[in-house]
Amino acid sequence: MYRFLRLPILLVGLFMAVSSYAANDPQPTLTTEDSLGPEIQQPIEFPHNRHAGLRNPNDPTNSDPLKGGMEIDCQYCHTYARRSAVAGIPPLQKCIGCHQNIESVRNKPRIVELFKYWDAKKPVPWKKVHDLPDFVRFNHERHIKRFVEQQNRPTQEACGYCHGDVKSMTVARRQKTLSMGWCASCHEKAHPVTAAGGTPVGDQAYWYSFQKPAAKPDASGVVKAQGPNDCWQCHK
């Protein structure tokens, strides 16, 4: 009896299960090409995974890049992130600084290409992947101070909030929408002001925003503050 209803009920049930899962997902999943931006071709296919990726778990002492990454800190190359609005692309000098001493990969095609630029005294024309619109003011320094210094989060985790899991990519690809709603979804949350091992900055350990954060700790015993949320903080 009612055998003919089996398939519709199954389909409706599946639809509801999937849609309720999607509704609980804090960040919308990225499905369209548009939300990820265009796939950008770089002049040299820079392997982020070789440089920043985790070491080979089977052989942690071996730093041979072919068997895993080298866990180089993001800020070793993107050195301006902690002290200016932009993270910066490292100058060619920085690449050569290490690579002139790494004989083992000297004849690999990408390194040969790199040294061609060096010999021609020309910078590598890297393309911008995370390109915000001109009317947006984003400051890397503030986010590094907030999450890496004050909250003592690992650099790769803090950078990954916006840049995704770069250590597993070769050429960096945009992983988040970088839309205003996406930025605001984080700014509206109350984050702890400091954490164990973090460095509080003066008596303004939080950004002053429209809603001034409570100086008293909440029920969990942590002082939390929202990100700034007035328009001119980000729009220029």
Added chain:
Amino acid sequence: MSVSNLLENWSQFRHTHPVDDKPHDPYKWAMSIDLDACTGCNACSIACYAENNIPVVGKERFQHGQQMHWMRIERYWDEDGREFADQGAQFLPMMCQQCEAAPCETVCPVAATNHTADGLNSQVYNRCVGSRYCSANCPFKVRYFNWYDYPTDDAVWPAEMSQQLNPDVTVRSKGVMEKCTFCVQRLTAAKSVAKSEGRIVREGEVQTACQQSCPTGAISFGNLVNPESRVHKQWQAQQVEIDKDKQTKDEKEEGSELRGYRIFEDMRPYPSVMYLERVRESAV
């Protein structure tokens, strides 16, 4: 500011400033302009054009009332039958007064203009739909509308001229309203530096473009809640208080000897710019 945040906290964004439950802390940007020092040289206006990527619209569009000068010098003439009439000119630099209870904010249908925590009247170009209601409601007439798409107008920014645009300021497109921002891009940069050092912005650390270019130093700009700041001292010396629509000093029958006043104070926009009345008879 997402839409849900806007709707939930609507009453806060629509607060009449200044209010006791949200005192300005640690910043309230304010200005004072000494009209006695002002010579009407227009340097401030030019500096503003350069700093804020303002299009120079040309004679014809100016005559149509489509000028974009965020900072303009108003001229007033003494008509007392003097021999050289142009010696009787008085000047008044006029820009957005960053009103605490801004008439423009309450009428914007899309909340494109609202108040920031440090007492600025913000204008968000992306949110603006160009109804021009704010301009109609502004008693100072300091809001300017983009009637043309100036970035693509070859007469305004020819190819090589685009190199001199300020990258910290948006180049506005057709159909949005704009106005003086108190050089918010400089304020943001100064606040970020101060924040990293765990302090508030020091007096003199940040200047607006008009203040920087004024040859006679007529314009002072700073943090009104910082007792060390020049602006705070001037406002205090002139007994002008930001949250009053009628100053105590003016209640006396014989009036006040002090020069400080704010324009349209009795209309209760609570402007953030104080002018110091001119005392010189003329520059002769």
